[in-house]
Amino acid sequence: MALLEITNLTVEFATATGSLRAVDGINLSVDEREILAIVGESGSGKSVAMLALMGLLPWTAKVSADSMLFDGQDLLGMNDKQRRKIIGKDISMIFQEPMTSLNPCFTVGYQITEVLCQHFGGKRRSYNNRAIELLNQVGIPAAESRLNSYPHQLSGGMCQRVMIAMMIACQPKLLIADEPTTALDVTIQAQILELLIELQKNHGMALVLITHDMAVVAETAERVVVLYAGQQVEQRKAEKLFKNPKHPYSEALLNALPERAQDKLLNAIPGVVPGQMDRPQGCLFSPRCSYAQEVCRQEPPKLKDGILCHFPLSQPKAISVESE
Amino acid sequence: MSEQLINARDLHKYYSIKSGYLQPSKNLKALAGASFELYAGKTLAVVGESGCGKSTLARLLTMIEQPTSGQLSIDGIDVAITTDKSIKKQLRQSIQMVFQDPFGSLNPRQKIGNIIQEPLIINTDLSTNERHQKVLEMMELVGLRKEHFQRYPHMFSGGQRQRVAIARALILKPKVVVLDEPVSALDVSIQAQVINLLIELQQELGLAYVFISHDLSVVRHIADEILVMYLGKPVEQGPSEVIFNNPKHPYTQALLSATPSTNINTKRQRIKLIGELPSPINPPTGCAFNPRCQHAHKSCKISEPIMETYGESQAACLALDEGRI
DSSP: OOSEEEEEEEEEEEETTEEEEEEEEEEEEEOTTOEEEEEOOTTSSHHHHHHHHHTOSOTTEEEEOSEEEETTEESSSOOHHHHHHHBTTTEEEEOSOHHHHSOTTSOHHHHHHHHHHHHHOSOSGGGHHHHHHHHHHTTOTTHHHHTTOOGGGSOHHHHHHHHHHHHHTTOOSEEEEESTTTTSOHHHHHHHHHHHHHHHHHHTOEEEEEESOHHHHHHHOSEEEEEETTEEEEEEEHHHHHHSOOSHHHHHHHHTSGGGOSSSSOOOOOSOOOOSSOOOSSOTTGGGOTTOOHHHHHSOOOEETTEEOSSOOSSOOOOOOOOO | OOOEEEEEEEEEEEEEEOOSTTSOOEEEEEEEEEEEEEETTOEEEEEOOTTSSHHHHHHHHTTSSOOSEEEEEETTEETTTOOOHHHHHHHHHHEEEEOSOTTTSSOTTSOHHHHHHHHHHHHOOOOHHHHHHHHHHHHHHTTOOGGGGGOOGGGSOHHHHHHHHHHHHHTTOOSEEEEESTTTTSOHHHHHHHHHHHHHHHHHHOOEEEEEESOHHHHHHHOSEEEEEETTEEEEEEEHHHHHHSOOSHHHHHHHHHSOOSOOSSOOOOOOOOSOOOOTTSOOSSSTTGGGOTTOOHHHHHSOOOOEEETTEEEOOHHHHTTOO
């Protein structure tokens, strides 16, 4: 049985101008010890879907789903108190901005031991050794002296390591990383990704990686879910997706990368993700899709074999991968 | 050969830092010895991690700050020597900048049209109508619609805001545009749109770009020349193709291997860089890269390497010098 099983997850926000559907019927399943990547542009609902799972959305959000099972427990029927016992312990989440997601008023040591006290009880002091052990695990040099540092004394990469230490403190079964490396330099990005994968292997966690960078996905994930405007447009094994993307959007995302450009100009996707007001009638990607036909503009497509498209691509459109 | 627009020789910029009352101030070497040339219609990419002095270089080039030492001539005029204010003003007009964060670099209380025409108000005495006309032309050039004139920045997406920032930089018809991480805050698909726009504008207007970035896949696509910096010092520079196909300096090699790629078939051996950039206030002795370098030797900790020519590119590395790699 899958560790996490979400069917038909929908999140709607009540805004002044009407309701906004940020996530539209997503089905997700994550197996134990699996690395799943969720890919999409900003506004595609990838973060909102995961925040809904964590129960971290504001009251304006209306979350509904047919089922939301984690490790056999139903997260939907739970009240907040019960949910808090799972969140942070069995499911934990790393956020994008390491500098802003740590509390600037407390030391690193305080923030790490706080998680442990919360879930296992006991005195904060008694967890100091565990905190040092955790900091060592995530590769922070001189961990003992770092316990008393404040977040502003650390660099972005170090802060992200502290975040990761906090999140693996309770040995979660599922770790969600929401754009964990977007704010970091390439060399640090490589270090953090490597660390996440190493921890995932050693601890036997499942890892959900949210990102908009296809290259990061290619380096890490086993399975990929591509989201567009809140809908799940493609869900497949990473290897297959990169060789032969079936949905035009996945293909366009790949082709927009500079490394896949054939000449001086890149294959940009025209336009932007539709907002609340300009949602097209048919397929949501149709205004930007280079294969769109009349049917695409009139009728929304149905999900078939994990692909949401009237005309899934069979052959890759002459993607010539530059030989390195 | 096209026109030479920027000629920088051995640029240095130090900031003095007070570490406390009664304590002597220390020098932070933000930039130590950058030399390069930039020609019309070409792109120079400055690459490195945060804290390597890329943005300091941008501030020197745009004359926001004066170099501590070294020579910088823009359009054939030496910036340090010139005291004539009108010449300086003209120089400032010919070099403009686009910043990284399109959410922070536009005034949220100004309309798009006013943001774009502000350089004109300051630097020219055109009438309101003429200014409007120019702004509308520029908006069309960067792919904004006429009706956007009266809108506020918050009504736009990141990509469109970056277009506004580009329009503002181009309105004075500069010869050089300094782009400080112009696409790193954008999504991949929007990033491609903005890069295409930059390339088209360059071809159309013959602009020279100084493209500051840490994303090597973007740099590879857009740059003609590359300058790799580490802790304020250039470590390798040369033509883009040469640097990407045959990187000489261990740091460049590490940077290239750290860049993720969608090409799953070619699993490369990744060079692991341990640790982070050391503090520029208290840099390591000898080669600044030696604590993280896998080829570091005793001599690397003692003497500082200088730029030497290897084939078509230049690199500053003792291991290369001594033939160890």
